[in-house]
């Protein structure tokens with residue numbers, strides 16, 4: 001039987017604005033994420049995707065409802081939930097290797113183990129040749145790989161990514177999407193990814209949680225059932241799958257409906 005790693009139950013978030021006004025960004029949202037799966041939060045701008053991710057990360061407290069990882073309530077940031085942001089967050093004065101070792105160093109991992117783990121994850125994201133290079137000498141996609149390796153090296157239970165490829169050009173973007181499938185397969189890491197890119201969502205997701213806007217509510221949970229049991233590793237293969245176009249069309253309609261509200 002599948003196991004729910006993360007359980008979000010009836011979560012709402014209301015922000016206090018100026019002059020006593022308030023804004024409900026997330027309204028009564030419930031969903032579960034299975035261990036080892038990739039869950040994509042998709043929806044139009046303002047549907048509360050980032051807010052939901054930030055609450056899971058423990059960076060924002062929910063106004064009501066519960067969020068639990070392996071049954072334990074989340075009440076702040078922790079290593080078990082690693083976050084990758086859209087902006088590159090590497091330390092420019094440290095080499096790629098030292099960047100990836102940094103979190104482990106803070107957490108008291110011995111030097112030898114740190115180096116080995118850093119080398120493993122740098123290899124996983126395809127940057128072995130750049131282990132001694134400084135991030136400022138790398139392209140945007142490569143810097144985002146460093147951020148992913150650094151987060152994975154802390155062995156999170158769940159990897160949270162907020163529009164991780166939004167700042168990248170189209171070609172680098174699909175290469176990074178393919179890389180995430182490779183990483184998911186090789187590491188078994190559970191991932192929750194925020195995007196508003198429909199094709200990216202369908203390619204990456206084992207499950208799509210589609211949100212409507214103002215306030216953010218779940219409109220539908222979509223399982224891309226047309227995909228074969230084994231994850232598709234390249235995008236051309238996805239586009240050739242019977243059923244792909246149907247689901248893309250369905251989601252485009254949902255996006256359009258939301259835009260008209």
Ligand SMILES: Nc1ncnc2c1ncn2[C@@H]1O[C@H](COP(=O)(O)OP(=O)(O)OP(=O)(O)O)[C@@H](O)[C@H]1O
Pocket residue numbers: 015016023024025043044045046047048049050051052196
């Ligand atoms: N700190 C905050 N204070 C007040 N309002 C906020 C705050 N953070 C988010 N909001 C509001 O909550 C709503 C949801 O924002 P959120 O960033 O979660 O949406 P999103 O779906 O991630 O959007 P996008 O795709 O544009 O990034 C928006 O109306 C936003 O203005």
